[in-house]
Amino acid sequence: MESVTAGALLVVGVAYGVGALNEGFGSVHDTGAGFFPFLVAVILVPAAAFVLVQELRGTATSAPADEDEEDFQGEVHWPRIGGVLVASAVVPAVGDDVGLVTTLSVAMIVIAKIMGLKGWWAPVALGVAFGVATWLIFVQWLYVPLPAGRLGLA
Amino acid sequence: MINDLAGGFAAFADPTYLLLALAGVVLGTLVGVLPGIGPIGAMSVLLGITTQVGPTGSLILFAGIYFGSTYGGSTTSILLNVPGEASSVVTAIDGNQMTRRGRAGPALTIAAISSFVAGTISIVGLMLFAPTLSSVAVKLGPPEYMALCLAGLVLLAALSNGSAAKSVVMICAGLAVGTVGIDPADGDLRFTLGTTTLAEGFSFIALVMGVFGIAEALTMAGRRWSPERVSAPRLRELLPNREETRQAAPAALRGSLIGFGLGLVPGPAAVLSTFASYVTEKKLSRHPEKFGRGAVEGVAGPEAANNAAAGAAFIPLMVLGIPFAPTMALVLAALLLNGIVPGPTFVDDQPEMFWTVIAAMYIGNLMLLVLNLPLVGLFTRLLAVPPQAMMPFIIGLCVVGVYADGNSMFDVVVMLVAGLLGFLLRRSGFSMAAFVLAVVLQPTLETSLRQTVAYSDGNATYLLGRPVAMVIVAAAVLTLVASAARALRNRRRPNVISADQSSQPTSQPPRQ
Numbered sequence: 001m002e003s004v005t006a007g008a009l010l011v012v013g014v015a016y017g018v019g020a021l022n023e024g025f026g027s028v029h030d031t032g033a034g035f036f037p038f039l040v041a042v043i044l045v046p047a048a049a050f051v052l053v054q055e056l057r058g059t060a061t062s063a064p065a066d067e068d069e070e071d072f073q074g075e076v077h078w079p080r081i082g083g084v085l086v087a088s089a090v091v092p093a094v095g096d097d098v099g100l101v102t103t104l105s106v107a108m109i110v111i112a113k114i115m116g117l118k119g120w121w122a123p124v125a126l127g128v129a130f131g132v133a134t135w136l137i138f139v140q141w142l143y144v145p146l147p148a149g150r151l152g153l154a
Numbered sequence: 155m156i157n158d159l160a161g162g163f164a165a166f167a168d169p170t171y172l173l174l175a176l177a178g179v180v181l182g183t184l185v186g187v188l189p190g191i192g193p194i195g196a197m198s199v200l201l202g203i204t205t206q207v208g209p210t211g212s213l214i215l216f217a218g219i220y221f222g223s224t225y226g227g228s229t230t231s232i233l234l235n236v237p238g239e240a241s242s243v244v245t246a247i248d249g250n251q252m253t254r255r256g257r258a259g260p261a262l263t264i265a266a267i268s269s270f271v272a273g274t275i276s277i278v279g280l281m282l283f284a285p286t287l288s289s290v291a292v293k294l295g296p297p298e299y300m301a302l303c304l305a306g307l308v309l310l311a312a313l314s315n316g317s318a319a320k321s322v323v324m325i326c327a328g329l330a331v332g333t334v335g336i337d338p339a340d341g342d343l344r345f346t347l348g349t350t351t352l353a354e355g356f357s358f359i360a361l362v363m364g365v366f367g368i369a370e371a372l373t374m375a376g377r378r379w380s381p382e383r384v385s386a387p388r389l390r391e392l393l394p395n396r397e398e399t400r401q402a403a404p405a406a407l408r409g410s411l412i413g414f415g416l417g418l419v420p421g422p423a424a425v426l427s428t429f430a431s432y433v434t435e436k437k438l439s440r441h442p443e444k445f446g447r448g449a450v451e452g453v454a455g456p457e458a459a460n461n462a463a464a465g466a467a468f469i470p471l472m473v474l475g476i477p478f479a480p481t482m483a484l485v486l487a488a489l490l491l492n493g494i495v496p497g498p499t500f501v502d503d504q505p506e507m508f509w510t511v512i513a514a515m516y517i518g519n520l521m522l523l524v525l526n527l528p529l530v531g532l533f534t535r536l537l538a539v540p541p542q543a544m545m546p547f548i549i550g551l552c553v554v555g556v557y558a559d560g561n562s563m564f565d566v567v568v569m570l571v572a573g574l575l576g577f578l579l580r581r582s583g584f585s586m587a588a589f590v591l592a593v594v595l596q597p598t599l600e601t602s603l604r605q606t607v608a609y610s611d612g613n614a615t616y617l618l619g620r621p622v623a624m625v626i627v628a629a630a631v632l633t634l635v636a637s638a639a640r641a642l643r644n645r646r647r648p649n650v651i652s653a654d655q656s657s658q659p660t661s662q663p664p665r666q
């Protein structure tokens with residue numbers, strides 16, 4: 001997994017470097033739009049290559065970043081993560097047509113069920129409460145124009 | 155100054171500000187107590203409402219969260235040996251040993267009072283130094299800003315716990331993402347893939363909420379979980395005895411000074427300052443053998459240090475407009491979203507905002523002390539909230555926040571994609587804090603670099619004539635060398651702190 005991540009970053013770095021050259025390097029007096037991106041790519045590509053080599057050799061440090069501690073280590077339940085992402089993606093997919101608050105409330109109920117919240121009362125209460133709170137705070141109090149959709153439900 | 159401060163307190167008396175300060179410190183304490191979501195995650199989730207609460211309100215809210223998280227992080231460290239925050243890892247060493255010896259109450263009180271003292275000292279420092287340093291900062295030019303940005307990024311990579319190479323990769327990735335959109339010099343579009351949607355670049359809020367809010371929610375999705383059983387001390391058990399107070403007071407003062415000093419320089423100051431304070435206390439102690447077995451100084455020093463560093467971190471942000479820490483990058487983002495650009499003239503241009511925020515920090519710090527000790531039992535009971543209930547809530551807040559900021563479903567898609575990528579990258583040990591800091595610093599770094607290149611007229615020795623820039627670069631290089639030497643030394647022998655500890659804070663958060 002780590003090797004794939006490092007390899008993908010390397011490929012992105014190379015593509016970014018090529019893109020930077022296409023943007024134009026400019027001159028000392030008038031640096032082009034690609035000047036700074038190219039310098040970034042010059043550091044990004046070897047750094048990503050170094051990490052990739054370390055991962056392939058198995059010498060890369062497995063320590064998580066400072067802000068993460070061990071939170072992101074260990075086993076992952078991929079189907080659950082996929083389900084959560086798909087349920088979340090429904091919001092931008094149909095939120096404009098159905099209404100953001102309504103879609104989001106339903107998505108939250110689905111996410112809570114995917115996560116394993118038992119029964120139906122708790123997920124439904126969570127979704128409805130969040131929807132009502134969102135409508136009160138964002139629409140009524142802060143006057144944020146959330147899409148109401150064709151049903152006009154916000 | 156006294157009049158300004160009085161004006162700040164008068165402005166802060168606005169009920170909205172009081173409510174935001176209270177919300178900030180309570181929320182900060184909660185995210186500090188709960189492993190999994192930290193102050194960066196909480197701030198990123200709330201970025202979407204910063205335009206609604208205004209720049210002063212945003213500063214008050216975010217300052218409350220930042221201070222509160224450093225308070226809250228110590229609670230689980232002391233009671234459970236589970237640091238809620240990276241900056242509370244050191245506190246767990248002796249704090250939890252005190253709990254095992256039946257001194258949990260005094261340990262919590264010492265941590266809270268040390269934090270309060272350090273917080274107050276750092277706010278006084280902020281009040282005194284920010285206006286003075288502003289007059290100096292006005293004289294800085296593009297080479298100095300370039301050097302400061304570089305030093306901030308390089309030191310974050312070098313001094314963080316994880317892989318430095320991975321941090322460098324994420325810094326570059328952040329800088330690269332920041333370049334999408336309008337070229338700041340010529341106004342041309344670049345890396346927009348021919349679409350106008352990306353003309354203004356990626357939404358910073360969408361990126362931050364994705365890599366922190368959504369990614370942290372996803373971590374909870376795949377975990378088995380069991381509630382933590384915590385026995386919090388009662389009110390009458392909180393008071394430390396005279397001996398403990400006598401040992402804690404000087405350690406807290408030293409920790410405050412160490413934290414304040416380190417908070418002013420680039421790098422992960424809050425974490426580093428706790429280690430620096432711990433090592434200092436151990437070296438100064440007549441009984442170094444007590445460290446790791448419940449030394450009071452091992453709690454007071456580091457707790458004071460991380461709080462002082464948190465307060466001091468506001469100085470470079472307000473004076474230079476450059477955040478030296480990821481949390482400050484989010485504070486900067488909140489200000490920018492409100493059309494406020496901090497920098498050398500910030501204190502002069504926005505005196506009411508500056509002094510109101512100073513007043514809010516004083517009151518917020520006091521709120522933390524008054525609220526936290528009596529409510530420690532309530533806060534620790536939150537560890538029993540299942541992630542199944544918390545995760546949908548976080549995702550919902552992120553979606554509404556991102557949409558409310560830009561009225562764009564595209565931003566919501568960007569957030570979800572950033573969340574997935576952030577989750578995968580963080581699982582591989584890549585630092586998203588470095589990424590976010592780089593995205594924020596990119597415009598300043600690129601502009602100052604290109605101006606410096608233009609001013610140099612092709613003369614490679616141009617920078618030698620800029621002593622301040624050279625000093626900053628030299629300091630960064632020296633720190634890098636020292637960091638590399640330390641890393642080499644640590645490969646040969648165990649870590650200076652961990653070597654002789656009988657008990658280490660567990661690295662496993664409770665949500666397993």
